[in-house]
Amino acid sequence: MDLYREEILDHYKHPRNFGHLSGANITSEEMNPSCGDRVMIEIAVSDQEIADIRFSGQGCAINQASASMLTEKVKGMKISDIMKLTLYDVEKLLGTTLTPSRVKCALLPLEAIQKAVYGQ
Amino acid sequence: MNVRADFPQLTRFINGKPIVYLDSTATSLKPRSVIDKINEYYTQYTANVFRGIYTTSEEATSEYEKAREKVATFIHATPHEIVFTRSTTESLNLLAYSLHPKEVVASILEHHSNFVPWQQLSYLTVWDPEKPIDSVMTNKTDIFAITAVSNVTGIIMPIKDIVRTVKGINPKCLIVVDAAQAVPHMPVDVADWGADFVAFSSHKMLGPTGVGVLWGRRQLLEEMKPFNYGGEMISEVHVDRTVFKEPPHKFEAGTPHIAGVIGLGAAVDYLTKLGMDNVRKHEEELVSYAIKKFKEVRGLRFVGPDIRSGVFAFTMEKVHPHDIAQILNEDNIFVRAGNHCAMPLHEHLGIVATARASFYVYTTKEDIDALILGLQKIQKLFS
Structure with a gap:
């Protein structure tokens, strides 16, 4: 049960950076209607860097853990570097490779973050 | 009912473990006799139907039409009212395109296949079965589309009563029944239902994929325009005009899925031998067993009534259905999410979203036990 190891379940049960950000200057939302996964991102950007970030929404363990881990990773990152992140990086964070049916779950938070910061 | 030995796939091991197949509502497993019959066509009398003078073509045509007779007998209809299509979806699209209804009422229970065609090609009003039919139907309603069994809640709809009510409001309204989840699981008598059209699929009733059935009243099929034009469905073609064949062949343009139809005939034979009353009884036993066992899983809730067909869509507290399906898969327990x-x-x-477990003739109480054990494991993992 590689996919549901302790670390992922821990991020699912105790998500980091979950909630709202009062100083946010950009937000975005992504959703997968077929399974109901939904991620909202609130970001405070300064000097082309992510100063702070929060996420909210609901989804499966893979989706929520991915959001939690990603928000930790991107804090302090340059926007130009964030735009370079791919499925490969998400899989590295999750510590596993994903079957095709679960890729969308794991990528939804990254898509929301990239959409938010794109063009900033 | 002990038929597991008839289903080759149930002998398969994945990662050293047997499989627990609980997704028959999506598609059923196939018995050896169906696979053999399909093989027989491909090894013994591969030929096109309706055109050869030679032996194998006549054999293929005869087997193809025999399958039509078997399907007709199975649902208490006559063979010339049985149209073979690609799927339930195609059967319903055939109706939507050929009948061109202006106003349609469909129930909220419908599978997308008995919903989207009407929504896209007509003016669609939705019926909530908890409300009276005359709250949505008018004397202008052309079609009333209703499923016989929900693929989510498992509810068995009282089709005969619904037909009577609908015809009472508007005798001209045509009633289209999606029986994809009914014909495989219980005795169905289309004459007794009194509807105008009934659609179902081969692959959910032990037959191969790629074959659907449309039953329609003879007179309506005669009046309707073809859905596809081309070979096989014509009796004369001239430069300026074409004369179509009589139904059902008028609706079967192109070379059909010959092996598939013949395979469906074998599936009907298999189910007839089991007896549809026994099939239903077996599922009733599994349903009451499952309802009892579900109580042993904390936080589990299933949607729909206790009296139902063998399908349960359910949710679990704090666990997303995708996670349920994925973790069960680790133990080769196959459910849908x-x-x-x-x-x-x-x-x-x-x-x-929900997770869904569904049963059929080969499902056992041990399968349900395995599911419950898996769900309890998930419950522990996520609590």
């Missing part, structure tokens, strides 16, 4: 092609129903119920 999502909205099961019934998104309007899920929205109506206020649920984003």
